[in-house]
Amino acid sequence: MKNDYKEHFIIENRIEELPVLSEKIEQLGKKWEFLSPLIMKINLVLEEALSNIIYYAFKDKEIHKIEVSISNKANKLIIEITDDGIPFDPTTSEQPDISLPASERPVGGLGIFLISKIMDTVGYSRKNNLNILTLTKFYENIERKNN
Amino acid sequence: MNNLEINMTKRNDEIFLTCNGRLDANRAGYLNDYIDRLVREGHYHISLDLSGIEYLSSAGIRTLVSQYKNLKAVNGHLSIPEMSGNVKQILDMVGISDMLGGERKIVSETEKEEAKLNRLEAYGFIFSRTTLSENGKTDIELYGYPEMIVKSDYKKEDARVVKSGINHFAIGLGAIGTSFDECKNRFGEYILTGKNVAYLPADGSKKPDYMVATGQLIVSLTELYGLHFTGNFSYLIDFDPANLKHSIGLGRLAETLLQMTDYDRMAFVMIAESGGLIGTSLNASPVDGKKIFSFPEIKESVNFTTEPAHNKMLTLSVGFVFNDSNSDEERFLRPLLPGKSLKGHVHSSVFPYIPLKKTDIDLNETIEYLFNNSEIADILHLTNDIREITGQGESQFIKGLCWVVPVNS
Numbered sequence: 001m002k003n004d005y006k007e008h009f010i011i012e013n014r015i016e017e018l019p020v021l022s023e024k025i026e027q028l029g030k031k032w033e034f035l036s037p038l039i040m041k042i043n044l045v046l047e048e049a050l051s052n053i054i055y056y057a058f059k060d061k062e063i064h065k066i067e068v069s070i071s072n073k074a075n076k077l078i079i080e081i082t083d084d085g086i087p088f089d090p091t092t093s094e095q096p097d098i099s100l101p102a103s104e105r106p107v108g109g110l111g112i113f114l115i116s117k118i119m120d121t122v123g124y125s126r127k128n129n130l131n132i133l134t135l136t137k138f139y140e141n142i143e144r145k146n147n
Numbered sequence: 148m149n150n151l152e153i154n155m156t157k158r159n160d161e162i163f164l165t166c167n168g169r170l171d172a173n174r175a176g177y178l179n180d181y182i183d184r185l186v187r188e189g190h191y192h193i194s195l196d197l198s199g200i201e202y203l204s205s206a207g208i209r210t211l212v213s214q215y216k217n218l219k220a221v222n223g224h225l226s227i228p229e230m231s232g233n234v235k236q237i238l239d240m241v242g243i244s245d246m247l248g249g250e251r252k253i254v255s256e257t258e259k260e261e262a263k264l265n266r267l268e269a270y271g272f273i274f275s276r277t278t279l280s281e282n283g284k285t286d287i288e289l290y291g292y293p294e295m296i297v298k299s300d301y302k303k304e305d306a307r308v309v310k311s312g313i314n315h316f317a318i319g320l321g322a323i324g325t326s327f328d329e330c331k332n333r334f335g336e337y338i339l340t341g342k343n344v345a346y347l348p349a350d351g352s353k354k355p356d357y358m359v360a361t362g363q364l365i366v367s368l369t370e371l372y373g374l375h376f377t378g379n380f381s382y383l384i385d386f387d388p389a390n391l392k393h394s395i396g397l398g399r400l401a402e403t404l405l406q407m408t409d410y411d412r413m414a415f416v417m418i419a420e421s422g423g424l425i426g427t428s429l430n431a432s433p434v435d436g437k438k439i440f441s442f443p444e445i446k447e448s449v450n451f452t453t454e455p456a457h458n459k460m461l462t463l464s465v466g467f468v469f470n471d472s473n474s475d476e477e478r479f480l481r482p483l484l485p486g487k488s489l490k491g492h493v494h495s496s497v498f499p500y501i502p503l504k505k506t507d508i509d510l511n512e513t514i515e516y517l518f519n520n521s522e523i524a525d526i527l528h529l530t531n532d533i534r535e536i537t538g539q540g541e542s543q544f545i546k547g548l549c550w551v552v553p554v555n556s
Contacts (some may be wrong), residue, residue: 018171045172114237
């Protein structure tokens with residue numbers, strides 16, 4: 001059972017990738033015996049963080065790969081998201097205000113707010129021209145089946 | 148279930164939407180558009196049953212909050228009397244479940260049940276629709292290669308001669324004349340309305356030229372490309388601002404015309420008062436491979452509106468608006484609204500302002516009148532300049548009349 005506690009996904013910077021990933025997370029969550037509210041929260045955090053990257057990080061029209069890794073060990077989830085977009089620290093930055101009606105505006109401050117509500121720590125670093133967002137969450141046993 | 152399903156029921160003047168599936172970044176727009184449409188149809192009291200929503204993201208929250216505000220602003224209401232545990236958890240976390248979850252407001256007095264199909268309020272305008280022909284429809288003819296404009300090297304074999312005539316409407320690139328050689332140095336934006344043809348000779352004069360066919364005379368136009376349709380109109384739609392300060396952008400106007408007629412593809416002729424036009428026209432004829440779109444030539448060879456132009460003037464426009472276009476049609480179309488599938492191609496000719504009579508207006512008569520009694524000032528290909536800071540946006544209209552016809556696929 002090597003690396004059973006860790007999964008790795010790569011998506012492209014297209015918003016259509018998110019539902020596909022979300023389905024994979026659902027399966028992963030079931031494998032790890034998470035209950036559905038916990039799975040939903042993980043998906044919510046990923047959607048917020050990734051749509052943020054997809055909408056804002058890339059100034060060119062090229063296809064970029066975004067890496068997502070999730071590890072689950074001793075009631076601690078670590079999500080790491082890596083992209084090669086422009087430097088952007090969501091833990092400090094205000095989102096740009098763009099001229100769309102509120103409802104059409106891509107994820108803004110609300111997304112970051114939700115992430116920080118759900119996760120226990122939100123960390124950012126910039127290494128080798130990559131943005132690395134590290135999110136951790138300690139979950140309770142009651143958020144899993146068969147406890 | 149990886150989708151969003153919305154079912155609508157109506158009780159008195161309250162709408163109930165039962166939603167199933169996911170409200171995420173991908174699908175929140177669907178609910179948002181759905182509610183937008185209801186509001187435009189005059190439904191201001193909306194209740195959502197979200198007990199079948201398994202997943203709600205911030206895009207979904209944003210839709211709920213912004214629609215809550217929109218409806219509140221028009222004395223309506225949006226509430227969520229039923230929601231799933233997952234939805235409740237998220238709304239609690241954000242601190243808005245009380246605001247949205249609350250009991251339903253009592254629906255105010257009696258709201259008039261109007262014949263809603265024929266009247267619609269949208270974007271501060273009142274649209275009214277009159278049926279002209281039950282089975283009005285048209286084919287379109289697309290001629291030539293608009294994309295070749297980039298090389299500006301149209302040749303004799305690219306051109307053809309078309310004739311004006313009653314019920315024939317068209318826009319494109321062309322010049323009055325019977326052969327390519329004769330027109331070679333003048334090809335510019337044209338607008339053909341029945342028996343009349345007007346175009347902007349791209350010879351540097353910046354002065355429109357036009358011809359009105361009288362009696363047996365027929366105007367010949369040599370075109371490089373063109374979009375043609377037959378004026379077998381189904382509806383006349385007039386739009387008037389509910390508030391005098393309003394104007395409406397071309398994209399929203401086109402969207403509303405489609406919505407009111409339930410068409411996905413239409414052609415139209417519009418006579419409207421301008422609230423400022425944004426557009427371009429050629430100032431150099433696109434032949435001989437001359438440099439037109441390179442810098443700095445473009446400054447001389449293409450006319451751009453540097454600010455909204457021809458405010459309060461009268462415009463006569465011919466256009467095409469498509470929500471679903473095939474790849475061949477796409478070559479002739481440009482996006483009208485950022486982020487939407489709506490595409491179109493519209494040319495406007497500009498005349499000094501004269502008031503239009505409200506009722507019993509006949510299109511051909513009005514066009515004749517315009518050409519015979521006033522002097523055409525400009526012709527523009529309307530554009531939507533969506534650059535974030537420097538963009539000028541799109542053309543605005545204050546009031547007008549649109550003759551519309553559905554386009555066969």
